[in-house]
Amino acid sequence: MTMAIPSFIVETRTRASTLSAAAVIALLLLAFAAPFIVSRGVIQDLFFILTMLVLAQNWNLLAGYAGLISVGQQVFVGFGAYTMFGCVILFGIDPVVAILIAGLLSVALAIPTAFFTFRLYGPYFAIGTWVVAEVVRLLLAQWKALGGGTGTSLPRDATRDMMGVGAMRDLFGMKASEAGDALTYWLALILVVATIGFIYGLLRSKQGLGLAAVRDNEQAAGAVGVDARLMKTLVYLATAFITGIAGALIYVQKARISPDAAFSVTDWTAYVIFIVVIGGIGTIEGPILGVIIFFLLQNLLADYGSWYLLMLGLLGIAIMLFAPRGLWGLFSDRTGIQLFPVRRVLKGGPLSLTHKGGPHG
Amino acid sequence: MNWLDTILQGVLLGGLYALFAAGLSLVFGIMRLVNLAHGDLIVLAAFLILVLVTTLGLDPFVAAVIAMPLMFAIGWGLQYFLLNRTLGKDILPPLLVTFGLSIVIQNGLLEGFSADSRRVFAGSLESASVNLGPATAGIMPLMTFFSAVAVIVCLNQLIYRTSVGRAFRATSDDPVTAGLMGIRPHRIFALATGLAMVVVTIAALYLGTRANFDPTSGPSRLIYAFEAVIIGGLGSLWGTLAGGIILGVAQTVGAAINPEWQILAGHLAFLAVLLFKPRGLFPRAVD
């Protein structure tokens, strides 16, 4: 080039995000201390919120970023849970280890699943994932060793002497069941931090930028060298891994499983979709806001039975029609605040001099 | 196991699945929209027929005829005031809105009719059957199958012989140029969904009289409809009938081997077709 261009710097941090980072760290410390502060009931509620948040972030990554709208993610929740139950009951493996195995086997399941469902497009992909979930549910319902259609429970001692429970009993003088809840709660907290960390790291990476390009215009992305199919497959496998782990963790805490519960469309897909849509699809902050609203609504309307779900459906439709970027979208569009900024902002060079035209102009 | 009888029952069951699928295939062909609440709309129509039969003491067939215009209006309004707003480049809004709609219908019905499973009694017709040599076929299954054939013949006549049918196809090809011909795409879409709801009412009649149903049995019907459309191949109504028959036979054969395997066998047949013929058996070839 004729003239050396003064070097540029690329920034992504914003003032809001640095402030929020400090707040998040403080919140995390408080969260880790929770089992010593709040009652066991609150811990179980927090566990529910955290696990639903993990499922919501994963579905959001699939639909909001990779453009893969799945109505079948319950297959990994259920399959992960059953893998964990299988390891514990049939092989006597410690539940915490079984959770990890559940994640790995879920990825193994995701490979053939992707092979079938990626042949379908858009709405047909959505229903295709649902069929696959039904197939796996029906197959597992035949597995007599794990209680077949009626399901089974974890043996009492399995969760009582889980890894770390003994230590906590001695160290903090907790009762066994209390220690069990605290352990699963901490695991859930770690899983949330890991999930959000992974997704945010991905979005800040080159692959994340490529994914956003594919979501925006797949043909143009291909024309500049982005392999859309590979990108989507990797995201599909990653979300299967985390969703499998979440499923196993949820059912360690529940300790009771049945095919219809573990593969429930309502619990592991419908609720998750509403959390993401109401909160704000295509953002990391959306599902966080969404799960809080979802939890409040559930408590508020818990005793209204199916009215609650009816209301949730109407709210989801209204938001999808009139505020497609969800409640967080509305907030961040107005205030410009982003807790997880991803935008690569170019600073320095002629930008700072802001004169018009390049060296030739 | 009497093979011939199993296959015959499967073919007749295929007629029911083709009725589930015909509306889905029609709407997708015209506006590339899949209504995830399609199964729940079938159940809604079944409850509508149930109410007409129980409160007005009508014969199910008469009740179905009365329910058709009502369902047409529901379909027309649903498309014109709600679903048309979601059409566009992004496939997310229509999917999420219809998913929400499915949840709303299911829980609305739960509030109205509780969760017990219901059935529309068709009197003597239910048990009547006719002897076809080696196999016997129930009157209702036979009527279901011939209704499916009749519906597909009528729909094909409408689409390929009438001016509204031309408008459907033109709008599906190019909505902007269709506008230049004086066609109003949003009205055409509403008409198509309304028509799909009429077919849904016929499907609901046979669903309601042959099997138990409750507010949550919509999703499984959606999946059967979807599988019939995919097996048959997109955009071809005769293909949808063929898809329904293949699904029906797979299910009856599966059930004959082990009663718990009926639905599973259907899904596996679907996955097998998807493996070897991703575009379905008759992609728009037979029309």
Place this chain on the structure above:
Amino acid sequence: MALLETRGLTASYGDFQALFGVDIAVGAGETIAIIGANGAGKTTLMRSISGVLTNAPASILYRDEPIGALPAPDILARGISMVPEGRKLFPSLSVEENLLIGNYGRKVDGPWTLESVFSLFPILKERRNNAATALSGGQQQMVAIGRGLMSNPAVLLFDEISLGLAPVVVRDIYAAFPRIRETGASIVIVEQDIAQALKVADRVYCMMEGRVTLSGRAADVSRDDIHKAYFGTDHHELA
């Protein structure tokens, strides 16, 4: 009084302005040609008049009624029919069906019926049951024109009908013009093939970069005027 006219018509896609205050007028039974280089705004003008673009409420008048904001179906109902750029036939309809759909939104008695269109373009009668896409470029253009006639419009807009057609085919198509003019309809031709356009038009407008740069009777407009208005450069620099 003009049957159809635009007054200070401006149109833009996003913040890119395509038309800058365009004034044209068409009298009853008159044929006008609009010529101009690629990207001069000719097609944007056609899309605004035909209702494909509806963002110029007051600046398009038809029989003194402002129609700038009306969608395409309402504009066809009033008797303005367009043969769109690139023909845009419906692939899943046969030749005959493509013609029949022409008057879906405006069924009016008049000179143009299926039979009279077949007499205008005899080849189409033989190929009536073929799929529209199975025809050659020229034949597809004839179907598009026939489709535009079927609604017996008072004003017929032709957008780039010589697009991608060999000169000999363009001559065949323009040979049909006298019979179209006989019916008294007004015709607006947007064209790149200047020679053909001038032969059939009463008056001509030339456009460049969204503005009318020349207008006058076709007979007394010289070739050099057209070049200056067409390219913004005079003739010899082109060589």
Place this chain on the structure above:
Amino acid sequence: MAILELDGVSKKFGALTVAEQISFAVGEGEALGIIGPNGAGKSTLFNLITGNIAADSGSIRFLGSDVTRTPPMARCLSGMGRTFQIPQPFEKLTVFENLLVAGAFGSRRREAEVSDRCAEILVDTGLIDKANVLAGSLSLLQRKRLELARALATEPKLLLLDEIAGGLTEGECRSLVATIRAIHARGVAVIWIEHVLHALNSVVERLLVLHFGTVIGIGKPEDIMASRDVREIYLGIEI
């Protein structure tokens, strides 16, 4: 050694022939212009070269290897940078991010390694002050510049430009030509479809004339522009 060789490439859409036995070669670092009337099949030829449309017959060799059946993404990675005639920006990403995607994936390097080069390209193509603006809010002309900038960011060995000069002012046209000349001077081969002849002829070494899907002439710009049949078919003027 030729960087790109087309041999007997043909394509039909139904009965419509859009490419008929097209054969030509582009030398290492050569700049070839393509002209022809609207609808001659120019953009189709581009899409055949880049793989967005699959050829029915014939072969396409790029840098010595046969790419006739490879997908567009693979051809980009082997060194083809292209612009779309109708701009296709990543609307929800900023202009700078549009280039980062092309740079990082197109030339297979890490984001940090390409960000300076992307900034330089933004300066060259006059988009630097729009760097942090969402590409969706750009005007048509700015979107065309972004198409060029994005193609450059992939560090192509062969740059394919599709009507990128249309609608530019004199000054913008000069700066565009300067940018393309600078790229060409660095040994990048260029194939450029364009209607703005004076811009095209000031860069390309050879001109190819496409009409009705066939190559009807290829040679030095001066000879091509002077030849009689090219002028008549291209400009439709009976001289």
